[in-house]
Amino acid sequence: GNSVTQMEGPVTLSEEAFLTINCTYTATGYPSLFWYVQYPGEGLQLLLKATKADDKGSNKGFEATYRKETTSFHLEKGSVQVSDSAVYFCALSTGNQFYFGTGTSLTVIP
Amino acid sequence: EADIYQTPRYLVIGTGKKITLECSQTMGHDKMYWYQQDPGMELHLIHYSYGVNSTEKGDLSSESTVSRIRTEHFPLTLESARPSHTSQYLCASSGVGSSRGGAFFGQGTRLTVV
Numbered sequence: 001g002n003s004v005t006q007m008e009g010p011v012t013l014s015e016e017a018f019l020t021i022n023c024t025y026t027a028t029g030y031p032s033l034f035w036y037v038q039y040p041g042e043g044l045q046l047l048l049k050a051t052k053a054d055d056k057g058s059n060k061g062f063e064a065t066y067r068k069e070t071t072s073f074h075l076e077k078g079s080v081q082v083s084d085s086a087v088y089f090c091a092l093s094t095g096n097q098f099y100f101g102t103g104t105s106l107t108v109i110p
Numbered sequence: 111e112a113d114i115y116q117t118p119r120y121l122v123i124g125t126g127k128k129i130t131l132e133c134s135q136t137m138g139h140d141k142m143y144w145y146q147q148d149p150g151m152e153l154h155l156i157h158y159s160y161g162v163n164s165t166e167k168g169d170l171s172s173e174s175t176v177s178r179i180r181t182e183h184f185p186l187t188l189e190s191a192r193p194s195h196t197s198q199y200l201c202a203s204s205g206v207g208s209s210r211g212g213a214f215f216g217q218g219t220r221l222t223v224v
Contacts, residue, residue: 034212038151043116043200043215087151091213096141096160098204098213103151 002027006090006101013080013108021075021104023064023090031092033057033066033073038087038103047075047088080108113137116201116216123191123223131186131219133201140205142184143213146170147198159184191223 007022025031032051036044048057053068062077073090085108090101114135123129135142144157155168159178173195174188184203188195198220202213 032212036215041218041220043217044202046212046214049212089153093204093212097155097158098143098202100153103153105151 002031002092002094002097002099004090004092004099004101006088007104009087009103010105010107013106015082015108015110016079017108019075019077019080019084019106021088021090021106023073023075023101025071025073025090025092025099027071027092027094029094031094033064034091034093034098035062035064035073035075036089036091036100038089040086044089080106082108082110084108114201114203114214114216116199116219118219119217120220121222123221125192125223127191129188129191129221131199131201131221133184133186133216134182135184135203135214136182137203137205137214138181139203139214140181141203142178143202143204144168144174144176144184144186145200145202146172147200147218153200157186191221193223195221196223197221 003026034049035047037047038044048059050057050066056065064075087103117132140161142159145153154170156172157176159165200218201216204213
């Protein structure tokens with residue numbers, strides 16, 4: 001079956017620290033992979049995506065590389081800001097359905 | 111900018127009332143989804159539709175019902191609200207080649223049943 005496992009939170013970092021949120025997946029076929037961000041009281045926003053192996057998705061300083069050999073799609077950012085505080089969801093799609101991880105809460109303190 | 115809208119944003123309603131949560135998208139997407147999000151943040155798929163007159167139940171059993179009479183509109187109805195229905199409800203849509211483009215979400219409806 002299809003599933004996504006992501007790093008348990010919550011994660012607390014100081015401003016300008018390096019961020020990694022781990023995400024691994026199990027999928028039949030060749031999934032597309034996504035990271036979504038959810039700010040308090042809002043819906044999910046698509047942060048970045050990758051559609052095939054070795055693709056790197058990037059947006060707003062965040063990056064993730066589609067690693068087929070390790071079935072991973074870890075989210076990274078070199079220097080986090082207070083405004084990055086949110087919940088991050090890893091997701092995959094193999095067709096019509098989307099499968100989400102359980103979310104990782106990130107708090108960045110000044 | 112994704113164009114998918116949910117109304118109301120917040121709703122407090124008494125037990126036993128009938129409610130409809132609205133969801134509309136202007137992107138012409140054929141696929142639409144309803145998720146329930148618990149306080150622990152996890153998303154649970156409760157309904158989905160692959161097109162007009164097509165609706166299916168999701169992974170999480172729900173007492174709600176949905177309809178898809180028009181491509182752009184995917185309302186969710188609770189015939190008799192109960193406190194256990196208190197939750198955040200998120201609507202999403204995706205288009206042709208959805209596996210590549212991703213799903214787009216509305217801002218959500220926070221429902222409280224008292």
